[in-house]
Amino acid sequence: MTHNETPKGEGLREKILAGYPAKLAKKRAPQLVVNKKDAEGNVPSVKANVRTTPGIISQRGCCYAGCKGVVLGPTRDIVNLVHGPIGCSFYAWLTRRNQTRPPTDKDANYMTYCFSTDMQDENIVFGGEKKLRAAVQEAFDLFHPKAIGIFSTCPVGLIGDDVHAVAREMKEKLGINVFGFSCEGYKGVSQSAGHHIANNQLFKHVIGLDDRAPEGKFKITMLGEYNIGGDAFVLEDLLERCGFTLVATLSGNSTINQFERAHTADLNVVMCHRSINYVADMIEKKYGVPWFKVNFIGAKSTAKSLRKMAAFFDDPELAARVEQVIAEELVKVEAAAAEVKPRCTGKTAMLFVGGSRAHHYQDLFAEIGMKTIAAGYEFAHRDDYEGRKVLPTITVDADSRNIEELEVEKDPRRYRALLTDEKRAKLASVNFEFNDYQGMMPQMDDETLVVDDINEQDTQRLLELCKPDVFCAGIKEKYSVQKHGVPCKQLHSYDYGGPYAGFKGAINFYREIDRLVNTRIWSFIEPPWETAASPTLEATYER
Ligand code: CFM
Numbered sequence: 448m449t450h451n452e453t454p455k456g457e458g459l460r461e462k463i464l465a466g467y468p469a470k471l472a473k474k475r476a477p478q479l480v481v482n483k484k485d486a487e488g489n490v491p492s493v494k495a496n497v498r499t500t501p502g503i504i505s506q507r508g509c510c511y512a513g514c515k516g517v518v519l520g521p522t523r524d525i526v527n528l529v530h531g532p533i534g535c536s537f538y539a540w541l542t543r544r545n546q547t548r549p550p551t552d553k554d555a556n557y558m559t560y561c562f563s564t565d566m567q568d569e570n571i572v573f574g575g576e577k578k579l580r581a582a583v584q585e586a587f588d589l590f591h592p593k594a595i596g597i598f599s600t601c602p603v604g605l606i607g608d609d610v611h612a613v614a615r616e617m618k619e620k621l622g623i624n625v626f627g628f629s630c631e632g633y634k635g636v637s638q639s640a641g642h643h644i645a646n647n648q649l650f651k652h653v654i655g656l657d658d659r660a661p662e663g664k665f666k667i668t669m670l671g672e673y674n675i676g677g678d679a680f681v682l683e684d685l686l687e688r689c690g691f692t693l694v695a696t697l698s699g700n701s702t703i704n705q706f707e708r709a710h711t712a713d714l715n716v717v718m719c720h721r722s723i724n725y726v727a728d729m730i731e732k733k734y735g736v737p738w739f740k741v742n743f744i745g746a747k748s749t750a751k752s753l754r755k756m757a758a759f760f761d762d763p764e765l766a767a768r769v770e771q772v773i774a775e776e777l778v779k780v781e782a783a784a785a786e787v788k789p790r791c792t793g794k795t796a797m798l799f800v801g802g803s804r805a806h807h808y809q810d811l812f813a814e815i816g817m818k819t820i821a822a823g824y825e826f827a828h829r830d831d832y833e834g835r836k837v838l839p840t841i842t843v844d845a846d847s848r849n850i851e852e853l854e855v856e857k858d859p860r861r862y863r864a865l866l867t868d869e870k871r872a873k874l875a876s877v878n879f880e881f882n883d884y885q886g887m888m889p890q891m892d893d894e895t896l897v898v899d900d901i902n903e904q905d906t907q908r909l910l911e912l913c914k915p916d917v918f919c920a921g922i923k924e925k926y927s928v929q930k931h932g933v934p935c936k937q938l939h940s941y942d943y944g945g946p947y948a949g950f951k952g953a954i955n956f957y958r959e960i961d962r963l964v965n966t967r968i969w970s971f972i973e974p975p976w977e978t979a980a981s982p983t984l985e986a987t988y989e990r
Contacts, residue, residue, distance in 0.1 A: 453912065453913050455820065455895075459481075459912060462908065463908045464476060466905075466908055477493070477494035478900060479896065480493045480896075481894060483894070484893060488889055490888040491888075493832045493899055495828050495829050496636060497844075498846065499636070499902075503903075504903035505825075506799065506924065507826055507900065508825075508826075509641070510633065510644065511632040512539070512638045513638025513639060514638075514642070514644050515529065515596075518642055518697075518698055519645055520539075520545050521546075521547065521673050521698045522701045522706075523555065523556045523700075524556070524557065524592060524593055524594075524703055525592065525595065525596050526557050526560075526590060528562040528598065529563045530598060530608065531599070532565070535601075535632075537561070540561035545558055546679075548700060555590070555592060555593070562582070562586060563582075574608060575606070580613055583597070583625060593623060593703050594625065594626070595614075595617070596625075597610045598628050599630055601632045601633050624652065624653065624703070626651075626653070628644055634850070635846055635849060636846050639827070640850050643725060644850060646723060647725075647850075647853055649706055650729050653706045653707055654707065654709050655861070657704060657708040658711060660694060660711030661692055662692070663694075664690075665713070665714075666712045668712035668714075668715050668730075668736070669699075669715075669718060670718065670727055670738070671719030671721075672697075672698075672699045672743075672948075674698075674699025674700045675699075675940065676941035676944065676945025676946045678699065678946045679948075680946065681948050682699075685743075685749075685950070685951075689753055689769045694711055695708060709730070710733070712736055713736065714738070714865075716741040716756060717739070718803070720803060720831060721801070721803050731882075732857065733855050735863040735864055735866070737866040737881055738882060740883060741755065744804070744810060746780040746953040748810050749948075749953070753769050753772070753773060754769060754773070758874070776951075780954055784814055786957075787958065791961055795913070796812045796818065796820070796918075797918045798819060798822040798938070799898070799906070800825065800919055800920060800939065801825050801827070802825065802827035803824075803827070803831065804919075805823060805824050809822065811957070815957050817916070817917075818892070819891060819892075819895065820896070820913060821897070822895070822896075822898075823897055823898035823900075824887075829841050830884065831884070832887050833886045833889075835882070835884045903927065907927075910931040910933055916933075916934075916964040917933070917936055920938070921940070932969040933969075934964065
């Protein structure tokens with residue numbers, strides 16, 4: 448099938464929905480949307496952040512995964528202790544490509560360890576608080592960490608162990624910061640709830656504890672960057688060369704002290720809007736630090752983000768340095784893009800990942816001439832699809848009400864009016880947006896298909912009907928996608944490739960995608976059921 452005959456738009460949508468029983472098709476319909484911008488640039492509404500129908504093979508993870516794995520996972524010197532059966536720990540241990548670089552061999556790094564209370568039947572029946580207390584003590588005695596985080600798994604919530612009471616008690620006893628997370632896997636509808644729970648607790652128990660800002664003229668905190676495949680290392684180097692001082696990252700390659708001082712930056716830049724936008728809002732409210740959205744995935748977006756950051760600080764020397772770095776890097780990026788572009792132009796990509804990458808990575812594909820024909824998030828909310836302007840119209844349901852909304856007030860002592868009305872007005876005159884995110888859909892072409900919380904069946908049909916040149920997803924999808932003869936690029940772990948952030952990362956990505964979409968390997972594989980000489984199994988039945 449050539450791409451000209453590929454179904455698209457409403458035709459494609461209907462073909463996918465036709466695969467469901469009528470009742471389910473009706474339920475799924477608002478989650479599958481054909482993109483189309485009206486004259487004002489408004490996109491259609493998507494149903495998002497709703498429960499997956501039981502039995503459907505969703506890509507989603509759980510609340511505990513979002514809290515323990517995503518937000519706290521990339522931090523090296525907090526002992527992350529899982530209160531639950533051992534399986535929950537095993538699957539959260541080294542299953543993501545969290546990397547970190549302690550300054551010396553002597554510095555704490557617990558990332559390679561797996562801490563668990565290893566709950567047994569007996570603890571489920573009679574309660575696990577005693578075991579948890581003992582585990583916190585044991586971790587302290589062995590490692591003397593600066594902080595211990597306790598993560599609740601499903602059974603903890605079901606039996607009612609009070610992890611917060613144990614945390615308070617042990618904090619007092621040990622004299623270090625101990626905090627708990629009620630991030631039971633079943634809370635909310637996906638890992639998105641876990642991000643919120645993790646960030647609320649960090650805001651309550653950690654951020655703001657250390658007022659000592661590092662030296663530097665242009666201090667920023669990066670929110671929502673998680674150092675997958677070494678992305679943070681590339682960005683740390685890039686920001687330093689440009690002249691910015693990175694006060695903290697939440698949470699790629701970070702330490703507890705970075706969290707404690709995160710509020711001392713003069714500007715917060717937000718990478719992954721989904722996982723952390725509420726922290727940006729809360730820091731602004733309490734400490735006065737303004738924020739805007741950036742994107743360091745894609746060379747053009749990286750350059751645009753750096754320029755916006757320089758413009759915020761309004762310093763000619765900084766702006767000149769940023770321009771110089773961009774100019775130096777773009778020469779290399781453009782050469783790499785020019786090399787692969789003739790081979791990649793016109794090829795098609797589909798991206799179904801998490802809550803921000805399905806948007807960000809479209810820029811990288813566009814830079815080598817590729818088209819995104821369908822995309823969607825696992826667990827993002829409507830604002831990530833349609834832009835933050837829809838925030839007031841998002842309905843709160845029982846599942847979102849489940850997650851605590853913190854009441855935040857100005858800190859009378861530490862609030863800094865960093866964004867004066869005068870500065871805001873000056874920047875507004877050059878169309879400078881704060882507190883905004885345009886979302887994924889306004890950037891996508893009309894007639895492309897947006898699918899929220901995609902499942903195995905939708906995936907199979909999309910592959911059969913459209914035969915994209917590359918499909919981006921995760922390890923759970925990878926091999927079933929490749930059985931269709933379509934290469935699958937993992938965007939959660941990068942297939943152990945990367946980094947893909949910043950200019951250096953863009954070059955890596957172009958080259959890897961070129962290899963993936965232009966390899967002839969798929970044409971050598973013929974599925975046995977399609978060949979005339981299919982191997983047949985013969986068997987005789989013996990009594
Ligand atoms: Fe944000 Fe993430 Fe993502 Fe996410 Fe994730 Fe991730 Fe992701 Mo996997 S915080 S929403 S919960 S960018 S783990 S580092 S890659 S699904 S698109």
